[in-house]
Amino acid sequence: MSVPAHLKYTAEHEWLDFDGDIATVGITAFAADALGDVVYVDLPATGTVVTAGESCGEIESTKSVSDLFAPVDGEVVEINDAVAAEPGVLNTDPFQSGWLFRLKVTGPGELLDATAYESLIGGE
Amino acid sequence: MTTSRDPSQHTPLYAEHQLLGASFTDFAGWSMPVRYSSDIAEHTAVRTAAGLFDLSHMGELELTGPQAGLALDHSLVGHPSKIGVGRARYSMLCDPNGGILDDLVVYRLAEERFLVVANASNVDVVLEALQQRMTGYDTRLRDASRDWALIAVQGPAAAAIVSELTDADIAELKYYAIAEATLAGSDVLLARTGYTGEDGFEVYSRPEDAEHLWTELLRVGEPHGLVPAGLACRDTLRLEAGMPLYGHELSRDVTPFEAGLGRVVAFGKETAFVGDQALAVRRDEGPRRLLVGLVSSGRRSPRSGYSVLDPKTGAAIGSVTSGAPSPTLGHPIAMAYVNVGFEQPGTRLQVDIRGTHDDVEVVTPPFYRRAQ
Structure with missing residues (x-):
């Protein structure tokens, strides 16, 4: 299962790509595979202030529905409208075009590096 | 109750599923393929061409003898003694x-000779109940679950695919009928039954023949659009067809x-x-509550356990039993028990x-009916 080395991760199977104080957030290939075909993504609106570890959206597949958790404290500055229109991108390209939203980071969350995340999903 | 069943059993087709790259899920103590590629692609293949399912986890109980019926x-609750030889009936075991x-x-x-096919999760319950209830009858009961592998071929192309591997007269095998047949060189029981809302077959074979049957069905099925299909799409297929789980x-x-x-329920027997008395x-x-279908034009789907509300009072008047975004229909569908008075279609x-209250409308299942 692909785990890009340059990204940070959460135990909730989200990834973060930091660029200064802006973090791009998505779900991992492991999460997308566990969910099955994603049919609906509910993202927080631009401007929403989110708190690390709290639910800020939903991802629904034919089989189940999962909360989307804010990985760090911050404010939503951009959302990926393309995934709302075509949620299947989360299955086909979770680490690139399947990104979900961008946060202006204001506080830390509990993040893992790629090695730690790999051992987390290897143990599941 | 106690169970003698191993918590992670494998069917005779486990290695085939691994080769096909399946994701697995634990289902009633069995490690079963949940999907091979995509739930929706497998679902669509069954609706438009065909899907191949491993159902070897199902339980088979055999009753033989003069008073088996x-x-x-x-x-x-049914009337099995009236079933004709070579035919099948849907029935229930009640307390x-x-x-x-x-x-x-x-x-x-x-x-x-009867074959009773039970849900994998209930084999022990069914076996124990039948053992108790057959006391005094001249019949023998045997758990034959280990003797039978079960492969289902479901979809509009199923008949064309199966007929490539057998000399049996497929056209003569009616819905809910079963016959001995030779399929890809193996002796099987070929039944025209299923759980998808499509035409299709269920193939009962010896476990040692299952791999050969599976690979042959895949081989001849591929040009017809057949794909291996997992339990995830089996669930959305049966839900669209309004079949209870x-x-x-x-x-x-x-x-x-x-x-x-x-x-x-056959009260006349x-x-x-x-x-019977209860x-x-x-x-x-x-009944005080009834099973209904619910449809919604929204995007979020009702799911099992969610409360059904009376929009006039906000009171909970029912509970969802199954729900999913329907791959065929493109909107959420669900089944739910609602109090009497709320069951009328419309x-x-x-x-x-x-936490949010989404509008739904009562409908009569099935949500999907195949073109005849």
Whole structure:
């Protein structure tokens, strides 16, 4: 299962790509595979202030529905409208075009590096 | 109750599923393929071409002997002694209060030989109940689950695919019929049954023949659009077809009447049967809640366990038993028990979907019916 080395991760199977104080957030290939075909993504609106570890959206597949958790404290500055229109991108390209939203980071969350995340999903 | 079943059993096709890159899920103690590629692609293949399912986890119980049919008449709510040889019936095992212990398919293989197919999660319950209930009847009961692998070929192309591997006259095998046949060189029981809402076949074979049958069906099926299909799409297929699933629509807490399946209860048979008195009372009183279909034009789907609300009062008047975004219809569908008075098609209700109240409308399942 692909785990890009340059990204940070959460135990909730989200990834973060930091660029200064802006973090791009998505779900991992492991999460997308566990969910099955994603049919609906509910993202927080631009401007929403989110708190690390709290639910800020939903991802629904034919089989189940999962909360989307804010990985760090911050404010939503951009959302990926393309995934709302075509949620299947989360299955086909979770680490690139399947990104979900961008946060202006204001506080830390509990993040893992790629090695730690790999051992987390290897143990599941 | 205690169970003797290993918590992570493998079917004879486990290695084939691994080769095909399946994701696995634990289902009633069995490690089963949940999907091979995509739930929606597999679902669509079954609706438009064909899908191949491993159902070897299902339980098969064999009753033989002169009074096998009578023993089943006494044990089940249906009338198995009236089933013609080579035919099948959908039936139920109820407890003395009329609560459903399992739903079953009963095949009559010969005058004195029946095959009772139970849900994997209920095999022990069914076996124990049948053992108790057949006391005094001249019949033998055997758990034959280990003797049978079960492969289903489902979809509009199923008949064309199966007929490439057998000399049996497929056109003569009617819906809910079963016959001995030779398929890809193996002796099998070929049944025209399924759980998808499509035409299709269920192939009962010796476990050691299963791999060969599976790979042959894949090989000849591929040009017809057949794909291996997992339990995830099996669930959305049966839901679209309005078919109940034990543990969701059916349980010890409901009788066949509430589930809208009162037709399976045969009060007219000569034999008294377990649950008959309680079921007669429930029939005469009428159900207090009923199983209905719900559809929504929204995007978020009702899911099992969510409350159904009366939009006028906000009161909870029911509970969702199964729900999913329908791959075929493109909108959420669900089944739910609602209190009597809310079951009429067209009734506007709401479902509490994780805190927000989404509008739904009552419909009569099935949600999807195949073109004949």
